Amino acid sequence: MLEPGPQLLEPNPATDLLTGDVPVSDQEWRERYLTGVHNLSADCIKVVDRHGRLQSMNLRGQEAMQVDDYSACHGADWLSFWEGEARDAMLEAFAVASRGTPSQFTGFCPTMRGEPRWWDVTLTPLPDPVRPAAPYDVIVVSRDVTDRVQAQQALEALNASLAAEVARQTAALRQEKQLLVQTNEELENITYAMSHDLLTPVRHLLSFARLARQTTDTGKRDRYLGIIEGSAANLSGMIDGVMRFSRAGRCALRVQPVDLNELHADVQRELHPTAAHATWTASPLPTVPGDPQALRSVLKILCSNALKYTRNTPDPQLHVSAHHDPHARTWRIDVQDNGAGFDPDYAHKLFRLFQRLHHQNEFEGTGTGLALIRRVVTRHGGTVHATGQPGQGATFSFTLPE
Structure with a gap:
């Protein structure tokens, strides 16, 4: 015959949880239990009526939202807390939950003291047993994900910075490659010029110097010397141009x-x-x-x-x-x-x-x-x-x- 297994012990609803001897009703005990769990939750838990008015907020939620006096917030328009890009997502999620379907969104909403916070928000419909066909009140559970969002933003900023640096380095390498290609082309041009273009005035110098030495005609000699002078000036100008060209690439x-x-x-x-x-x-x-x-x-x-x-x-x-x-x-x-x-x-x-x-x-x-x-x-x-x-x-x- 099998021995009975261990049984889960349930609190006695007829006994007070603190003193153990003050009788409480089952309903009161459950309310105390739910209130305790409600207030101990690290999330910000709120009840918002079908019109968006704040009906309740747990103690840890008040701390997270930096609420100094909840009585000043009770009945306030919770929908107005959200602004900017997050407001559209919030309104859509609230409308869905009001129609009876759970919804969720992530958005930015500062605390009551203006400190920046990002929240993962879950909205769950809260049926009204008296008017089941009416629009639903909504339980709103907001979890502070500021650290996660800021880390993600920092990562995205770092990735963008790295991408920009990679693009900059790539552009610099591309430009260096272009300069190297152009420099090689210019070196080829200089080599060609040295072997062809610069030799032309040198040949003129040699040829007309030889003619000037051989002729006895004074007029011809003067003309030859003029050509030699012009060729020398042209050669000097070309050499000077090569020097300026070279300096333009090194300075x-x-x-x-x-x-x-x-x-x-x-x-x-x-x-x-x-x-x-x-x-x-x-x-x-x-x-x-x-x-x-x-x-x-x-x-x-x-x-x-x-x-x-x-x-x-x-x-x-x-x-x-x-x-x-x-x-x-x-x-x-x-x-x-x-x-x-x-x-x-x-x-x-x-x-x-x-x-x-x-x-x-x-x-x-x-x-x-x-x-x-x-x-x-x-x-x-x-x-x-x-x-x-x-x-x-x-x-x-x-x-x-x-």
Whole structure:
């Protein structure tokens, strides 16, 4: 025969829980028990009537909400405690619970002293036995999840910061890669120039020096010596251009806010003696981050070229303008002229070292200025571009981050 197992001991409803000898009714005992559990709960437990008025709040809940005097809160509009984004979620959840279905939401609601708190809120309908068909009162259980939410926010902020840093590093690596590719290309150009372009004036020097030594005609000797002098000057200019080109890639940029209006005005004053024949206009220019001296050299070279290639134009015109691209967050600076222009099929050669689309006898130059511009602008995170038509002028553009 099986022995009876252990039995769960239930409190005697006829005995007081504290003294053990004061009889209490079953209903009173249950009310005391529920009240004890209610007040001991770490959650904020409230009863809100069907109109949203606060009917009760447990003691731990009053502490959590920093309620100094509950009598001042009793009957208050609980719905008005919620503001901002959390209010819509609260109203929807309250409407669902009022119709008899439990609901839940998470939202921000400060304490009575204004301290920030986030809550996980569960709303459960409380039926009215007298009027079962009426809208329900609601039991609201709010659990303080401030630490969890703040930790989540801190994590999201950290992730955003890390993502921004990764994006910044990626952009920096991309720019470094672009600079390396351009540097390799420039080194190839310099190597080609040293073996071809720079040898041309050297050959002229040697050839005409030999002719000058052999001739007895004074007139021819003077002409040969003039050619030698011109070739030497051209060679000197090309070497100087290579040196400036090399320095433009090695010098540290002193980046600061640069007012391009001031740079343009300074360049215009410097070039004024050579610009007396031209109509020179400009629209307002932006302030951009960059090295003032480097950007001044870019504007000077482009404006000098525009003046040079319009000198045979009956009504030479030069216009400097700026255009903002809000999506790319860049400024494009255009230097436009109505001069000699160029064949657009060869535009890709313009920004290479010693590449010229006009003969030296037409327009002097060493072919290093535009290559220098490309190097400076690229180091500033920008790009260069040129458009034109023979006899219809040209527009040289460069972009800079805003």
